[in-house]
Amino acid sequence: MLEWIPHYNGLIELNIKPNISSLKSSSKNHTGKEESRISEKAQHEKLNWLATLYQKRLLTGKRKYIQLQDLTIDKVRPCILDLKLGSQPFIPNKVEHQMKKLKLTTSAQLGFRICGMQVYQKNFNSTIYKDKYWGRTVKSENLIYAISLFFFDGKKICKRMLSSFIEKIENLMSTVEECQGLQFVSSSLLLVYDGVAHYDKNIEVKVIDFSHSKITQKEAPDEDILEGLGNILKTIKKIREEKYELEKYWVEKLSGQFNFHISLEVTNKISFENV
Numbered sequence: 001m002l003e004w005i006p007h008y009n010g011l012i013e014l015n016i017k018p019n020i021s022s023l024k025s026s027s028k029n030h031t032g033k034e035e036s037r038i039s040e041k042a043q044h045e046k047l048n049w050l051a052t053l054y055q056k057r058l059l060t061g062k063r064k065y066i067q068l069q070d071l072t073i074d075k076v077r078p079c080i081l082d083l084k085l086g087s088q089p090f091i092p093n094k095v096e097h098q099m100k101k102l103k104l105t106t107s108a109q110l111g112f113r114i115c116g117m118q119v120y121q122k123n124f125n126s127t128i129y130k131d132k133y134w135g136r137t138v139k140s141e142n143l144i145y146a147i148s149l150f151f152f153d154g155k156k157i158c159k160r161m162l163s164s165f166i167e168k169i170e171n172l173m174s175t176v177e178e179c180q181g182l183q184f185v186s187s188s189l190l191l192v193y194d195g196v197a198h199y200d201k202n203i204e205v206k207v208i209d210f211s212h213s214k215i216t217q218k219e220a221p222d223e224d225i226l227e228g229l230g231n232i233l234k235t236i237k238k239i240r241e242e243k244y245e246l247e248k249y250w251v252e253k254l255s256g257q258f259n260f261h262i263s264l265e266v267t268n269k270i271s272f273e274n275v
Contacts, residue, residue, distance in 0.1 A: 001179060004172050004207050006069035015062045071204050077120035077127070077195035081150045084115040084132075084188050085207075085228040105136045106143055111228030114138055114146060115188060120195030123154025124254065127195075148239045148246040153195065154254065156247055161203065162240040165191060168205040169233050176229065177221045184225040185212035189232065 072078035087107050105113040114135030120127050128149070138146045151157045176184075184207065192204035239246060 001175060001182075001207070004175060004205070005210075006071060006206055006208065009067040009069060011064045012067045013062060013064050068208075071190065071192045071206060074202065075192070075194040076197065077122075079119045079150065079193050079195045080117070081114070081119075081147075081191040082116040082188055083112045083191070083228075083232060084135075084186070085112050085184060085225050086186055087111045087227070088185075088224055101136070106138060106140050109140050110143070110231040111224060112189070112232055117150055119150050119152070121152070121154035121254065122195060126154075144235055144238055144242070145246070145249065147235050149250060150191070151239060152247065152250045155251070157239065157243050159240060159243055161193060162236055162243075164203050165205065166233060166236055166240070168203070169229060169236070172205060172207070173226060173229050173233070176226055179221055181216045181218050181220075183214050183216055183218075183222050184210070185214065187213060187225065189229070 072080070084107065087102060087110075102108045107113045114130070115132045116135065117130040118127060130149075135146075148157065151162060186209060187207050188209045190204065190206045190208055192206075194202060
């Protein structure tokens, strides 16, 4: 499995001292046309989100963290698709809550769901962002449209890139089939490419998130993750088959029929609503 996971780059020690007041002051120091478009309400929401992130996700003080390979370091315009694998709950005291979430998404039926997306639209010189909450709203019947957005550059879908991803996922599945007893609980599949380079070159397919994974005594591979990978593979193959219809669909949708707003971060980063 080593070729299918990001390289381990050792441990890094960080001394984290979150200071929300400094975030507030720094947000007022930004200047420029793009910043002037950001409403006070949007800034307030952003700061609240950062405060929640610090409180819930980061432990203060000196702590050691695992440092993994940056899959985007050689990408000029990194495009990333995060797919959560599996259809089973993995936290014992939250089984009911997790089952509800799984049933409301494509996870229960297909063994995977969209957990996040970043894709550069070269034709529009813009980047589309989608988070896990949007991914949970995607249903099986419109999944092909949602996934195809990741491969659409604003004008076309590169067929060679699709074929390259298909080949890699097929090879990954062959590797997983040989991993008897290894359960990939709540792992994710990352698809990465450069939005301005040759689309079929320098692509990445990696499995991440192993904190809940475990080794068992079963003399069989993880059928749950294989089902998810198999359905991802089927979806990408279907996108390749229906390439021209999907290109037409997205050209129409992204040429003005949908409302959009400027994101909170940087010029030329567009977040399309309802896409």
